[in-house]
Amino acid sequence: MKPTSAGRRPVSPDAETVTASGVGRELRRLRKAAGETQAETARIIGVTRANLTQWETGKYLPSTHNARQLDDHFRAANALFTLVETARSPQEHTPPAVGDAGVVDTSRSLLQVFHTVGAKLAERLIRDEHGKPLGWRQNLQKKTPPTVLSTAYGISTMQLVGDTYLDLHPLVENLHSRRSEFGWRGRPEGRWPETTAAVVDALFRVGTTLSADDGLRLLEHSLDPFSNTRPYLLATTLQTAVRLRPDAPLTDRLIDDLLATRLEFDGLRLWPEKNEAGLVAPEPSVAHTARAIVVLRDVLRNRDDRNDVREAADEATQWLVDHTHPDDGVAEDLEKPRPDGDGTARIIIRHFTSAWVVQALATAPLLPLPRLNRALGTLWERYDADQGLWAWGSGDLPIWQTLDAVTALRSAALAVAAPPLSPPGTSGTTP
Structure with missing residues (x-):
């Protein structure tokens, strides 16, 4: 499992967490594999190069609309779109809390x-x-x-x-x-x-x-x-x-x-x-x-x-x-x-x-x-x-x-x- 940062616990005990940085690395890999510059990809998707740079560096996630466009453009077969939406969603797992009386609260x-x-x-x-x-x-x-x-x-x-x-x-x-x-x-x-x-x-x-x-x-x-x-x-x-x-x-x-x-x-x-x-x-x-x-x-x-x-x-x-x-x-x-x-x-x-x-x-x-x-x-x-x-x-x-x-x-x-x-x-x- 990959920790979120040095000295901290992992986000989930069950699986590695998908982060904006991970999305950025995959997006950059797909763009380079396609032989495109940031400017070329940004023009095709209809955003600025600054937007694409911020997605690739993990500062922001692409919107659902832009994630779908990127996935279609790179022919990622829904993999990139799914990666973005997984990173956007918070973790599903939340452990039960125990109250003062020892009763488990299934929130x-x-x-x-x-x-x-x-x-x-x-x-x-x-x-x-x-x-x-x-x-x-x-x-x-x-x-x-x-x-x-x-x-x-x-x-x-x-x-x-x-x-x-x-x-x-x-x-x-x-x-x-x-x-x-x-x-x-x-x-x-x-x-x-x-x-x-x-x-x-x-x-x-x-x-x-x-x-x-x-x-x-x-x-x-x-x-x-x-x-x-x-x-x-x-x-x-x-x-x-x-x-x-x-x-x-x-x-x-x-x-x-x-x-x-x-x-x-x-x-x-x-x-x-x-x-x-x-x-x-x-x-x-x-x-x-x-x-x-x-x-x-x-x-x-x-x-x-x-x-x-x-x-x-x-x-x-x-x-x-x-x-x-x-x-x-x-x-x-x-x-x-x-x-x-x-x-x-x-x-x-x-x-x-x-x-x-x-x-x-x-x-x-x-x-x-x-x-x-x-x-x-x-x-x-x-x-x-x-x-x-x-x-x-x-x-x-x-x-x-x-x-x-x-x-x-x-x-x-x-x-x-x-x-x-x-x-x-x-x-x-x-x-």
């Missing part, structure tokens, strides 16, 4: 949960009177129009759980049509870089005619001086930048800016909610520190020339392991001057803290299982089995929360064979 598997997520999101897709898909709402149970940001979140979630539930390409075309010179506006006032970062990330997950250079330019144009005071905005933008091009000047700039937002707390440099002049008694933030760790580990997976990044991630991870505060969600108030100078623009951002803690711990060099399991327990507390999605404490169903949960659970599934990956107390029947 549904993580794969079944993900199937439910895909089906439920497909049901909640908003369409016009002609049946054309328009996107998703930010809060899935409110009667509000779909937004660019929530649609990007929906596309990314469907890619993670397997996008066979619907055709994502009309949604991708819709996102392309709503692009402006500053990227994408997901909010009514001003430029908010997390919107452009989320859209660019979603487009590259599915396959896009947008080049990596264009994506980086849009990310850079979406930033403003306010962004440098907020670890959330910097980390979100950096996460997309490092996936597009880890050695780009913008990537280095964002790394430096993110590291600069740390403050010293009891001899440790950690991330607060914000770093701006005039702060009174700031405190380290679990959500922001965990999010920063996740993106810094992404940097380290792609390059080894930043010892300052490794030191920052290791120091923050140790604090996260030792920290005893609950990993519940928190809200952040973002308020900045309007571009026209007329007052301020204000939005409230919510963070699914436990999901980011799970991701941060799952990428640690030495996996801290007890702390990981505690964060997973908090994550599952927000799972609404009736809705098949994750819910905020108020009962809202924000689409971003399900994306964060699915991302975290996939990360945990790749890190360890048997954490509590199933929702406690659910039926053992397949949805």
Whole structure:
């Protein structure tokens, strides 16, 4: 069996796990066997060379549509398509959990949960009177129009759980049509870089005619001086930048800016909610520190020339392991001057803290299982089995929360064979 990384348990005790990296190696082998360059294959499939490069290096998986096209092009007799879909699906095996009374809980598997997520999101897709898909709402149970940001979140979630539930390409075309010179506006006032970062990330997950250079330019144009005071905005933008091009000047700039937002707390440099002049008694933030760790580990997976990044991630991870505060969600108030100078623009951002803690711990060099399991327990507390999605404490169903949960659970599934990956107390029947 092949371990997921040095010092960690294998993903499954029964079989070798198919990963995005494995898909990339096979795709590269097939392309070279066909005697084609990346540019030639990309042109035939109808994507950019940057897309193909990211598939071959394991950064993203091809969408179901593109996987089928690649399989047909290379005459792989469904083998490549099956490999992609296997890598996209989380592990089927989930061992039973034993409760306090010694009773075995036969929970549904993580794969079944993900199937439910895909089906439920497909049901909640908003369409016009002609049946054309328009996107998703930010809060899935409110009667509000779909937004660019929530649609990007929906596309990314469907890619993670397997996008066979619907055709994502009309949604991708819709996102392309709503692009402006500053990227994408997901909010009514001003430029908010997390919107452009989320859209660019979603487009590259599915396959896009947008080049990596264009994506980086849009990310850079979406930033403003306010962004440098907020670890959330910097980390979100950096996460997309490092996936597009880890050695780009913008990537280095964002790394430096993110590291600069740390403050010293009891001899440790950690991330607060914000770093701006005039702060009174700031405190380290679990959500922001965990999010920063996740993106810094992404940097380290792609390059080894930043010892300052490794030191920052290791120091923050140790604090996260030792920290005893609950990993519940928190809200952040973002308020900045309007571009026209007329007052301020204000939005409230919510963070699914436990999901980011799970991701941060799952990428640690030495996996801290007890702390990981505690964060997973908090994550599952927000799972609404009736809705098949994750819910905020108020009962809202924000689409971003399900994306964060699915991302975290996939990360945990790749890190360890048997954490509590199933929702406690659910039926053992397949949805």
